[in-house]
Amino acid sequence: MTAAAAPARTLADLGPVAQLRAGRLGRRLPQLVVGLVLYGVSLALMVRGNVGLAPWDVLHSGLIExxxxxLGQAVVLMSFVVLLLWIPLKEQPGIGTIANALLVGLSADATLWLIDEPHALAARVAFMLGGVLLCGIASGLYIGAQLGRGPRDGLMTGLHRRTGRSLRLVRTLLEVAVVLVGLTLGGVLGAGTVVYALAIGPLTQLFLPWCLVDIEIPERSVPS
Known part of the structure; x- marks a missing residue:
């Protein structure tokens, strides 16, 4: 017989169709959009702080040189380049994957258009710290919506599955690689890069349980 769908209070690894069938779209879709828009805002705050960017944004800032x-267009461009790397890794994109590739960059550009870089160092540091904190909240929101990993997150998990290496090691190697490439291209590295690298994992872990949406995961049919 086929068992009823089971509620899940955990991150589920679902394909794109199963993500949509998991219910609560009236909560999950707006949460996804808000999370991705705030993610772009957080990126822009760190740019305006001008004391160092997140590792991938070091690469983006190098590209625009x-x-x-x-910068936002560079985020979108690199998102789709990274998605091409999903093909040999056999990662499955979802609505959140495509939304991530588009909304983060658009939101970042809109925020950069609205705010200028402050002159005082204290204000710039506040922008950077606020950006890192907001990024942790935004990550919890969009991941907790359970509508698919972002392009860069999927690259990390795909390499983890294919190589058997730990997620921590894969993430570290990826971020070191993109920072080195970004620096070669003239990207911005600074204290904010270190703060982000140390803080984003704990912040995401802190906020994710508050943002994680319960979804219904249909159990596989079993013989009666």
């Missing part, structure tokens, strides 16, 4: 595009 050589291409006639904005």
């Amino acid at each position: 050589h291409l006639p595009i904005t």
Whole structure:
């Protein structure tokens, strides 16, 4: 017989169709959008703080030194480049994956248009710290919506599955690699990069339980 769907208070590894069938879309879709928009805002705050960017944003800031595009457009461009790397890793994108690739960059550009870099060092540090904190909240929101991993997160989990290496090691190696490439291109590295690297994991872990949406996961059919 087929068992009824079981409520799950945990992160589920679902394909795109199962994500949509898991229920509570009226809560999950707005939460996803809010999380991704806030993620873009957090990126822009760190840019305006000008005391160091998150590792991937070091790469994005390096790209715009050589291409006639904005920072947000660089985020979108690299998101789709990274998604091409999902193909050999056989990762499954979801609504959240595509939304992540588009909304974060658009939100970052809109925020950069609205706010200027403050002159006082204390204000710039506050922008950076606020950006890191907001990024932790935003990560909890969009991950907790359970509508698919972002492009960069999927690259990390895909490499983890394929290589058998720990997520911590894979993430560290990826972020070191993108920082080195970003620096080669002229990207921005600073104290904020270190603060982000040390704080984003604990912050996401802190906020995720508050943001994680219960979803219904249909159990596999079993013989009666």
